[in-house]
Structure formats: C-alpha cells, structure tokens
Amino acid sequence: MGSATTITDTYRERWTVPWWGWAGAAAVATLLAAEIHLGHDGLRSWLPYVLLIPLALLAVAALGRLTVVVTAEELHVDDAHIPRRFLLAAEALDADGRREALGPELDPVAFVVHRPWVRGTVRVYLDDPDDPTPYWIFSSRRPQALLDALDLPLPAPDES
Known part of the structure; x- marks a missing residue:
C-alpha cells in the first residue's frame, strides 16, 4: 500500500486569474486593436487583432502561473x-x-x-x-x- 500525503507535510495552491480578468484583458485588447484599425484597409485592419488579443491573454496567463507550495523541507512562493x-x-x-x-x-x-x-x-x-x-x-x-x-x-x- 502507498502512503497517504497529509496536509501537514504538503500543501499546494495556484493563484489563477478569475474569469473577469480574462474577459477584461480581451476586451481592452480588442478596443485597442479597434483604435489602431480605425477603418483602414489592408494590414492595419487585421494585424492589431491578431497581435494584441493573444498578447493580452498571454499576460493574464503569466499572472495566473504563481503557486504556493509547502513541502516537508521548504516553503515556496512563486x-x-x-x-x-x-x-x-x-x-x-x-x-x-x-x-x-x-x-x-x-x-x-x-x-x-x-x-x-x-x-x-x-x-x-x-x-x-x-x-x-x-x-x-x-x-x-x-x-x-x-x-x-x-x-x-x-x-x-x-x-x-
């Protein structure tokens, strides 16, 4: 039989960003892309959306990667x-x-x-x-x- 891990020797949590953080970042990126677009044709019409929305979502993902871990030997925060x-x-x-x-x-x-x-x-x-x-x-x-x-x-x- 394997040994069970108790909360006294191991703890882990991750600080994920709530849904409204993701929605807010996507909305701000979309508005900024629309400002750059402003009715122009060609590259300026689609490139801001392709670049800014994924960048905003990657930034939110980076904010949600932090963890707190307690092991038998150490305390880890990020x-x-x-x-x-x-x-x-x-x-x-x-x-x-x-x-x-x-x-x-x-x-x-x-x-x-x-x-x-x-x-x-x-x-x-x-x-x-x-x-x-x-x-x-x-x-x-x-x-x-x-x-x-x-x-x-x-x-x-x-x-x-």
Whole structure:
C-alpha cells in the first residue's frame, strides 16, 4: 500500500486569474486593436487583432502561473523558497490587517507577493541570520489550510 500525503507535510495552491480578468484583458485588447484599425484597409485592419488579443491573454496567463507550495523541507512562493527551519511564526491577515501590513507597517526589506484577486493573506516571520528579510507576506486562497500545513505558532504580540 502507498502512503497517504497529509496536509501537514504538503500543501499546494495556484493563484489563477478569475474569469473577469480574462474577459477584461480581451476586451481592452480588442478596443485597442479597434483604435489602431480605425477603418483602414489592408494590414492595419487585421494585424492589431491578431497581435494584441493573444498578447493580452498571454499576460493574464503569466499572472495566473504563481503557486504556493509547502513541502516537508521548504516553503515556496512563486520562484522564491526558504527552508522551513528558518520559519519562526505565521498568521493569517484579515482585510484590515492586510491593509496595515502592506501599508504603514510594511518593512522595506520584506518579501511581498500579493495579487488583488486572491482575498486571503498570510504573513510568515523568518529567523535567518544570513537574510535581512524579517517576514514574507503573500496571498493565499486558503490561509487556514496553509497555516495548518506550515504548523507554526502565532507571532508573539511584539512581532505583529
């Protein structure tokens, strides 16, 4: 029998762009192509549509490629990763906490990966003597499941 993977040792999520992001990008690209076209014949009549609409959709696809992965050894957010031994504490932020954490409380050397269409936000405090980054703030669709996978304590009152 194979061993089952539990959420405490593996977690994965992808920040896909919602349908309205795709529709909005296609609409903006179509309007821009129509402005370039403006009733002209020949190459200028079809080339803007052929170029701009796929480019806009590729840009949206690139925005939706980001993933968050927790393994037994590391935390990965997009291309960045850190060994779990350097993770000190973690907390989920509500809307007001996210606004404060990304605004007046933001440390200039903090690692931030935020997408506005992903409502949840997590802050993970670090304890790495070779890295000046005090914490990571990143979006999460399921912040509580991510915190369960990280299995870290809440931050002490003076850290938050």
